[in-house]
Amino acid sequence: MKKVWIDTDLSVGMKRHTREGYCDVDDGYAVLQLMKSNKVEILGISAVFGNTLIENALELSQFMSKEFADDKIPVFEGAGKALDFTNLATNEAVEAMAAALKKDKMTIMAIGPATNVGILLLKHHELKDQIEEVVLVAGRRKPTDYFAIGNKGNHARDLNFDLDNDAFRILLESGVKTVLCPFEISNKVWVKQGDLEKLAEGDAANKWLTKASEAWLAQWIDQGAAGFNPFDVLASHYIISPEDIISEELNARLELHPDDTVKDTERKAFKQYLLCDENPKGFPVTYCYDVVEDYHEKLIESLV
Template identity: 35%
Template structure:
């Protein structure tokens, strides 16, 4: 009996080590602001999902836009949801004008990590930190496997969630379009997964209700933040379905591409056109990050344009369970549902 127990423990240890070795190394660069008055919650959802995923090894987290608040809330979420090795968190750019920055801890830490590992960067906010790193250390560009970014659209596409009457900005891009141009010109692989593939995935009050009675303090805190965000969406843009967790779809384009559809190697350009989101800017024109097969140019990206509705259950499985089902188990559940 003792021999069998030892053998089982050895097998479990071996399996755990294999999962760690097979996990994809990722760096998360985020403007996380969940819990901050009036700020979105999807960065927080994506981070929680990433922390629970056995398919990812998070090498580090860098913060952009409001790094001081981001640092506090990220440490809070790590305390509740990180069951693995300690993950370092670094403060980055606070302004969208990267020309005023010469050095910050996020840029230096990201560069040092790339010297040690090839890895994917999951970009959930403006790409100011990443662009600054590429400017300072262009020799590290080949070490980046892919930049998976929540930004971009096709021509003439409106970002109009909820009742469709209010156009919102492509904020992660519009906050720092110069940084986006640096990324595009660097030659790194880029995948865009933003509004279009997320536009049919809404989380409702019913969906998040189980979090309210969870034994996990973090889940109960999360429920409060998501509930507030539901109210903001209902009042500001007339959304009766709930809210769209954009960054959770961006994450899904990397770890569960089987739920997604995309255009591969599609030309990408930045254009200045008539402003379609007056609530965010009073300027007559604004920059757009666009993809189209009709564009001429050598810069190309992968662009995700659709997500199967079943992916919503994948998000909920990650949020509502301490240990989400494995990739294989979720696939079988999906097959059974269909």
């Protein structure tokens, strides 16, 4: 059985703290999929800032452990902001991950900013060989591979990477096996109204998650989409059944380009991009880019 640590910015059902609307729900799908799998043992859950504030992510992590895992999965508070090299502080989550790694090798599913993982690798570098792999949701092949949401010309951020570039850099430079599940693969998977209705027929966890997904689905439909992409669930599915995920070995690097999420910048706004291709100057990663033909059926089945 694969030993897994979940590092997440859970935000299911939360209202956005920076603008109008609701937060992502896909992290809830990823956590629930792992909870329901008989192929993994979840050693712990650590909260991190990202889609929502750290206190919200922590509260939701505690809620999911208590309500859907009989409170058997310990939950820890992690970073509330990006890495600060001038005052690098550890936290409860980092020390809990370190303690777990001293006992067992494990896979880390990091589906928020990689801040906790970055701190772990800086503070406890001697434990890096205990990490079998880190699976994250980030990256693209080219800076012009836009994260298009709906058909109204809006581009989403590569949020996990954008919120802490340095944490990703630390991970890549560490040599720890890194698996990326980027927008390229998640935008080939859709959750629609009919899927929510089917999932709602399941247990209490499914009912909670589908009810919380209604507002999120409505936001996507308002953008011209027929459903929503469950980004983070591609990471959990890779951990459970990698044979369902099509990937290739590429090299990843950070590169500066105009910010594609800001319209009419006249090249005034720039940002770092996590680019993955065959450039030998990069760091090796497993880059997931497609799913098997019957993936959607397998995904719904794993949740039901």
